[in-house]
Amino acid sequence: MKCSATSLGAIALVLASSTPALAQAAQDAEEAEALPEAVAEGERVDDAYEIGTGNDSGVSTITRKEIEARTPGSGDVNQLLKILPSVQFDRNEGIADREAIQDLRPADISISGGRIYDNLVTIDGVDANSRLDISNDNPFNFNEVAGASAQTLWLDSELIGAITLRDSSVSAEYGRFTGGALDIQTREARRTFGASANVNYSSDALVNYIVSDGTRAAYEASGDPLPDAPEFRKWRFGVSLDAPIGDRGGLLVAANRSRADVLYFRSAGYDFEPGFRSSVSDSFLVSGNYDLAPDLVLSGQVSYSPYESEAANQNGIDNLITSKGGGLASNLRLTATGDVRWDIKASFAHNDTSRTAPPANYSIPSFSANGNVCSNTNCTQGGFGDLDQTQDTYGLTAKIGTDVGPGELRGGLDLQRIDVLRERPETAFAFSRALVEDADENPVPPSAIVCSEPDSLTCVTGEYALGQYSEYRAYTADIGIDSVGLWAEYDMSLGDVDLRAGVRYDYESFLGNHNVAPRLAATWNIAPGWEITGGANRYYGRSMLTYAIREQYPDNFIYRRTGTYVGGDYVVDDWNLYRTSVSTGYSDSDLDTPYSDELTAAVTAPLLGGKLRAKGIYRDGRDEFAKSLRRVEDYVLETGATATRRFYVMTNDGRSEYRGVSLEWMRTFGKHTIALNTNLSKTSSNTENYLETSFDVEEEGEFVFYGGEVVDLVALLNENQRLEYASPFFINASWTALWFDDRLTTNVNLRYRDGFEQIEDTGVNETVDGRRYDVYDIVLYPERINVDLNAQIDVLRSSFGTLTADIRASNLLDTIPARNSVQISQPYQYGRSFWFGLKFRY
Structure with a gap:
């Protein structure tokens, strides 16, 4: 670890240098104030997060005040989870390619070693987890959508009231996960009148772009200059209104929008034509509560969060694709308190990850009138059609x-x-293969072409005729599954010991498995504030429907045509089936439900005026989904040629392991709250996702050259830490403070991620005893330190409301996110960047 005193000193220097300017701003605002103040005195900061105690030692909650203080300018509340030691993020965060800048979806997360799709994510208790394929991120894929993400629903931070994470020792109330349980609660409707409006802005003018040494060296070696840095602009704005319902209830209506516009360029063949592509994420919320009786509350929420993102391939025109995401979540809840406490809730969630695209793709000779849109031999226009996915x-x-x-x-x-x-x-x-003089087969002079049908994009008399098309036939694939969960739990105290014994039963009709998961936890209260907790738990995952959907894909068909010379004319013939492209076969059969067994221990105690939590989590994931080749089948095409079809089956060959130890301390004193934590872990797995074959199977019997000798590849790969979402060591720090009569709120977040080593293929071969082997060696992934600063200052307080200026700075120290990155097409990374905003509250 190399978190030096120099780095910490730099942070202190930045804060010290900014304090006079902030103080002067506060003084100027106070002198400009014309109306009397109408604010509550004695404001205080909340803890960076609330630590669960006793048998809930795995619970952490971030409250509204810290959400306001620490959320980045993007409004993505998932980023707040970086302060929690059991949550991991993408190692490549900070790569400033245009697609990443344009993406407004929430960050994917790993909890306690689980994969990004292994978590239970809920919005006000409503399930927000995808059962569909989330692996494709290419919007130009002819047969797969790119809008799907592990979290199907999300809302802007302005609408969030609290975030609760359960990373271990999870109650039997929660199921369908093998990672962690994350509940995002929307802001509760107040029972008094209130209103707010906010606007935030960022752009490339507020970003310092950085290029890694490796990327810069690659450009110098090629002799090409660096391309222009990405140009973009981003807006966030919204309004909210709270109103009482008599004296027994409240209603909240709110709307927010985030928008990103990024400048793209088509390829050289299309004269680098510029054009902006946009992404829009909306958040609408209607929430209410009403006391039907002193011990009976009726509440409900409806949230709507549609998302659209544009893309256009740089090698073509008229090819705009719009990928969708997000959706609707609603629930109606009745809660009773008293001697018998009960709660019943009905919910509905809709997720739409469809896409819209032009229905046909054409590759047309550029010498023709229709194709004269580029300098290439052939010019492309159009797309691959709409796909609906819900x-x-x-x-x-x-x-x-x-x-x-x-x-x-x-x-x-x-x-x-x-x-x-x-x-x-x-x-x-998709039409292609023009019948022209330079064609590979049947060269035809353009002037001789005669179309048998009226001129169209596929054929123009005297110019060209396209001789091949692929047909992607319409289809409908749908699946319905039923899920049943039953749970019971008993909490009791026996002197200084608190016991919790629970059991959960889950059944899903798709896999047809009856799963029983015991949950046990015990806490010894050894002294006031001192607790030792231990737990043993099993968590079962859920069905993934990717393979079942792909099993219903139709085959693809390729048609060709030529022509016949009649005198000097080349009359184009009708289309004939040339080849059937049989879809890859998939199936699911006799699968077990993935599960994770956990042992956990935690100690909570008072320390130095604050709270300390030390925790260890030991997880073994088994029966995880993976892909395996079932059989290879030869068949004869219509042309008489022989082709091969591969059939894959979903298996339970996947496995993972997580060993994590964390240490957390936080303290609130006066107008300040400080949180420090660290995590040391190892996460390993034999697959990256459910569409991969486990390396235990794929690399079985393979040998490579490593460390001067020939070794078994499977054994070598088992030594590796998981590459993504699994940094083995990091340190987090957060400091939130109120200044100048509570007019100024500042927050500083520090995250240090240590470097780590991986054993990887070097691309070099070595011959040993007459046999060639791939050479594997250790690759170092460097460390990184990142500091963010948020500051909010009330520039005007009056009886009519409060106007707050907002600045949110990321990567304050201008460190490079990925030092070993070498990217030629989009070489830039985020350095120091800013969001500026205003917010009015009444």
Whole structure:
């Protein structure tokens, strides 16, 4: 680890240098104030996050004040989870390629070693997890959408009231995960009148771009200059209104929009034509609560968060693709308190990850009138057609609890119906292979071409005729599954020991497995504030429907045509089937449900006026989904040629391991709160996702050259840490403070990620005893330190409301995110960058 005193000193220097300017701004604002103040005195900061105690030692909650203080300018609340030691993020964050800049979806996260799709994510308790394929990020894929992400629904930070993470020792109430459980709660409607409006802005003018040494060296070696840095502009703005419902309830109506516009350029053949592509993420929320009786509350929320992102291939025209995401979440809840405590909630969630695209793609000779849009031999226009993809989740949960003997008995029901649809509503086409003089087969002078049909983009008399097209036929694939969960839990105290024993039963009709997961935890209260907690738990995952959907894809068909000379004319013939491209076969059969076994221990204690939590998590993931080749089948094409079709089956060959130790300390004193934590872990797995073959199978029997000798590749790969979402050591620090009569709120976040080593293929070969082997060696992934600073200052306070100026700075020390990155097409990384904003609250 190389977190030096120099780095910490630089942070202190930045803060010290900024304090006079902030103080002067506060003084100027106070002198400009014309109306009397109407603010509450004695404001205080919240803890950076609230630490769960006792048998809830795996719980951490971030409250509204810290959400306001620490959220980055993008409004992505998932980024707040960087302060929690069990959460991992993409190692390549900070690469400033245009697609990443334009992407407004929330950051993917790994919790306690789970993959990004292994978590239970809920919005106000409503399931927000995809059952569909999230692996494709290429919007130009002819047969797959690119809008799907692990989290199907999300909202702007302005609408979030609290975030609760459960990373270990999770109650039996929560199921369908093998990573962690994340519940994002929207802001509760207030029972008094209130309103707010906000606007935030960032652009490339507020970013210092950085280029890694490796990328710069690659450009110098090629002799090419660096391309222009990405140009973009981003806006976030929104409004909210709170109103009472009599004296027994409240209603909240809010709307927010985030928009990114990024400048792209087409390729050299298309004269580098510039054009902006946009992404838009909306957040609408209607939330209310009403006291039906002193011990009975009716509440409900409806949130709508549609997302659209534009893309256009640089090698073509008229090819705009719009990928969708997000959707709708709604719930109605009745909660009773008293001797018997119960809660019942009905919910519905809709996720739309469809795409719209032109229905046909054409590759047309550039010498023709239709194709004269580029300098290449052939010019491309159009796309590969619309794809519809949706997921609907209907839910009903009920839970009840009452005191029984020395403790509390709780139990509940968790029902879901999930309907997924994948559809190509209309057949799409891709036309190519012009019949011209320089064609590979049957060269034809353009002037001789005579179309048998009226002129179109596929044929123009006297110019060209396209001789091949691929047909992607319309289809509908839909699946419905039922999910049943039952759970019971008993909490009791026996002197200084608190015990929690629970069990959860889950069944999903798709896999057809009956899964029983025990959950056990015990806490010894050894002294006031001192607790030692231990737990042993099993967590079962959920069905993934990617393979079942792909199993229903139709075959693809290729048609060709030539022509016949009649005198000096070349009359184009009709189309004939040339080849059937049989889709890859997939299937699911006799699969077990993935599960993770956990042992955990935690100590919580008072220390130096604050709170300390030390925690260890030991996880073994088994029966995880992976791909395996089932059989290879030869068949005869219509042309008489022989082709091969591969059939894959989904298996339980995947596995993972997580060993993590974390140490957390936080303290709130006066107008300041400080949080420090660190995590040391190792995460390993034999697959990256469910569409990969495990290396235990794929590399079985393979030998490579490493460390001067020939070794077994599987054994070598098992030594590696997982590459993504698995930094083995990091340190987090957060400091939130109020200044100048609570007019100024500042927050500083520091994250240090240590470097680590991986054993990888070097691309070199070595011959040993007459046999060639791939050479493997150790590759170093360097360390990184990142500091963010947020500052909010009330420039005007009056009886009519408060106007706040907002600045959010990322990577304050201007460090390079990925020092070993070598990217030629888009070489830039984010250095220091800023968001500026204003917010009015009444």
